Amino acid sequence: MSGRLTPRRHQAAFRPGRLRAAALGTALATVLVPALSACGGDASTAGGGATLKWASSYFPTHWDPVVSGSGAQFRELALVYASLTRTDATGKAVPDLAKSWEYNAKGDQITFHLRPNLKFSDGTPVDATAVKAAIVRAQKQKNSALFGDLTSIKSVDANGLDAVLHLSQVDYQIPQLLGERVLQIASPKAAASPTKLDQNPVGAGPFTVTQLVPGTKVLLKKNPDYWDAKDIHIDNVELTSAPDAATVVSGLQTGVYNFADIAPSQAEAAKKAGLDVFVQPGFNANNISLNVNKAPFNNAKVVDAVRYAINRQEFVDKLTFGYGSATNQPFPKGYVAYDPQSANDYAYDPAKSKQLLSEAGYKAGQIKLDLVIPAEDPQAEVVQAQLAKVGITVDIKVDKNWATPFFAKDLTLSLYGTTGRDSAAQTLTAHFGPNGPLNLSSPYEPSGFEAAIAKVRQTPLDSTDYAKVLQAATRAGLQSKALVFTYSSPNLIAKSKSISALPKNPAHIDWTGVTIGAN
Numbered sequence: 435m436s437g438r439l440t441p442r443r444h445q446a447a448f449r450p451g452r453l454r455a456a457a458l459g460t461a462l463a464t465v466l467v468p469a470l471s472a473c474g475g476d477a478s479t480a481g482g483g484a485t486l487k488w489a490s491s492y493f494p495t496h497w498d499p500v501v502s503g504s505g506a507q508f509r510e511l512a513l514v515y516a517s518l519t520r521t522d523a524t525g526k527a528v529p530d531l532a533k534s535w536e537y538n539a540k541g542d543q544i545t546f547h548l549r550p551n552l553k554f555s556d557g558t559p560v561d562a563t564a565v566k567a568a569i570v571r572a573q574k575q576k577n578s579a580l581f582g583d584l585t586s587i588k589s590v591d592a593n594g595l596d597a598v599l600h601l602s603q604v605d606y607q608i609p610q611l612l613g614e615r616v617l618q619i620a621s622p623k624a625a626a627s628p629t630k631l632d633q634n635p636v637g638a639g640p641f642t643v644t645q646l647v648p649g650t651k652v653l654l655k656k657n658p659d660y661w662d663a664k665d666i667h668i669d670n671v672e673l674t675s676a677p678d679a680a681t682v683v684s685g686l687q688t689g690v691y692n693f694a695d696i697a698p699s700q701a702e703a704a705k706k707a708g709l710d711v712f713v714q715p716g717f718n719a720n721n722i723s724l725n726v727n728k729a730p731f732n733n734a735k736v737v738d739a740v741r742y743a744i745n746r747q748e749f750v751d752k753l754t755f756g757y758g759s760a761t762n763q764p765f766p767k768g769y770v771a772y773d774p775q776s777a778n779d780y781a782y783d784p785a786k787s788k789q790l791l792s793e794a795g796y797k798a799g800q801i802k803l804d805l806v807i808p809a810e811d812p813q814a815e816v817v818q819a820q821l822a823k824v825g826i827t828v829d830i831k832v833d834k835n836w837a838t839p840f841f842a843k844d845l846t847l848s849l850y851g852t853t854g855r856d857s858a859a860q861t862l863t864a865h866f867g868p869n870g871p872l873n874l875s876s877p878y879e880p881s882g883f884e885a886a887i888a889k890v891r892q893t894p895l896d897s898t899d900y901a902k903v904l905q906a907a908t909r910a911g912l913q914s915k916a917l918v919f920t921y922s923s924p925n926l927i928a929k930s931k932s933i934s935a936l937p938k939n940p941a942h943i944d945w946t947g948v949t950i951g952a953n
Contacts (some may be wrong), residue, residue, distance in 0.1 A: 445552050483670060485668070485670040486950060487692045488510075488694065489675075489691040489694040490673055490675065490694070491679075491695055492510060493507075493649065495649070497634075497646070498625075498628050498632040500620075501578070502579065502907070508615050509517070510673060511635075512614050512639060513673070514639045514641060515618035515639045516638045517612065517614045517619060518530060518535075518613070520613050521610075521940065522939060523940075524735075525770070526895075527895075530613070531560060531638065532548055532832065533549045540604065541894075542600070542602075542893065545599070546565065546597045548562060550595060553638065554621035554637060555657060556621050558622060558636075559619045561594060562590075562595060565590065565597040566591075566592040566597060568622070568623065568625075569599075570590070573587070586602055588601060603891060604891060605890070605891040606860045606895055607890060607891055610856045610858075611857040614856075615856055620635070620636060620637055633646065638657075640660045640666045641654035641657055641660075642656075650674065654670065654671040655807060656670070667950070668948065675751045682694050686707065689930075692950070695925060696926050696928045697925060697926070698754045709928045709929060710933070711928070712926055716766075716923075716925050717852075717940060718766075718854060718922050718941075719921075720813065722744070722817060722917070724875065726915050730836055731801075735790045735793050738915075739826075742780055742790065743815075743824040744780075745782045746919075747760050748820070749796075753813065753921070757923050757924060759923070759927060760920070761922045762912070763776060764852070764917075765854070771858035771904050771905065772905070772906075773908040784824050791824065800825075803821075806836060806845050807830065807832060807848060808832070809834070815830070828847070845874060850872055850874075858908075859891055862890075866880060866883050866917075867884075869885070875915070880911060880914040881910075882913070884908045886906055886910040886911075887907050887911075889907070890907045919953045934947075934948050
């Protein structure tokens with residue numbers, strides 16, 4: 435299950451994953467109060483040195499990584515928390531707190547070997563006991579966003595610096611899974627009180643918190659005890675909740691910020707302002723969610739009619755300003771899990787859509803649906819117009835408490851956007867599995883998907899068959915009648931030219947080697 439995010443203020447283009455953001459942030463709220471006393475002066479400049487001034491539209495609602503989970507907020511939480519693994523520019527799991535790992539011969543046990551002599555910012559050792567505590571807490575804490583992602587882990591043995599994970603099934607996806615998105619590791623001492631951790635985050639990441647104003651601002655300084663501190667060249671971070679989108683670019687121009695995530699609609703203005711626009715590859719994908727347990731979608735012909743009514747290119751043209759691409763899958767083209775064989779399934783054909791509706795017994799105008807979303811979203815208007823062309827009437831309903839009916843599977847029609855996952859198997863099960871949080875039609879599951887995803891887990895990531903097996907699982911999942919995918923787009927970041935190029939790790943923001951100099 436992906437994690438709690440903070441929704442961005444409405445813009446001309448709604449970013450993938452932000453619908454879920456609003457949902458889960460609302461669904462599981464923890465009361466926050468100011469936790470740390472204000473530091474004297476401005477921590478972003480008081481210590482001198484290179485300062486990152488980041489305006490974030492994903493400003494964390496929670497600083498407990500178990501609660502914030504694996505959505506877009508993990509990028510900000512990664513300032514404080516490190517993980518067992520992280521991903522490189524190819525999307526492959528590489529060492530982080532764990533220097534190495536290996537599976538047993540059967541593939542149902544994996545041992546992570548932690549780096550020696552590491553500690554959390556409160557002095558607690560980073561050892562296998564801390565890893566075990568993090569996993570158990572993620573599995574059992576009442577408001578955990580992660581328990582659904584850790585079902586393969588049956589138990590953990592802590593042996594000094596070796597964390598031995600006993601699995602309930604053969605699962606070679608674990609190194610991909612246990613990176614920044616799913617298991618950012620907090621100090622077990624601090625996490626003994628999750629409410630306090632939420633207000634005073636304690637990790638073993640590249641920075642430590644010096645001041646936190648919930649929902650507004652966080653000041654951080656470089657962590658000299660981070661395992662790769664020699665490659666972190668930023669001394670201070672000032673992370674603030676982004677103001678109205680219209681003012682972000684001007685704030686970057688004037689130096690109020692030097693780094694900000696932006697919508698595609700802002701990219702051209704940022705370039706004209708002399709800023710760098712960094713295109714960060716990602717696994718973002720948007721979809722229309724249908725509930726096949728409710729009329730009219732309990733009729734397969736109506737579902738197919740909707741599929742053929744959708745013109746994906748229109749979403750790209752109207753919403754992405756040249757940065758997106760049409761897709762009928764939860765992955766962008768070129769990604770290892772993208773299935774070329776399914777690329778042309780359900781191509782835009784409004785005439786066929788109308789024919790299917792007629793065969794299902796519906797005349798034009800007879801189907802009237804509420805499209806329920808958490809906030810104003812131009813995607814909804816595109817859906818409304820496209821379905822109107824085939825005779826389906828859609829009324830857009832904005833429900834700020836959208837999370838409750840969506841995750842209770844009570845809605846008939848909605849929209850969803852995700853930031854994707856480092857484990858392709860996790861992405862697939864979240865969308866198509868019978869208990870998948872993104873499957874509005876639970877417990878419905880497309881035929882053959884369970885066996886296909888089991889084969890993915892049983893296939894080592896370095897196997898020559900891995901891509902073929904993974905794409906077969908995608909193909910099986912796309913038989914689902916619960917989702918109609920529309921488009922994907924990268925993450926866009928505008929930054930001052932004083933900030934050097936960032937590593938292009940898919941969906942991640944990696945500060946390794948990044949420098950900040952004079953403009």
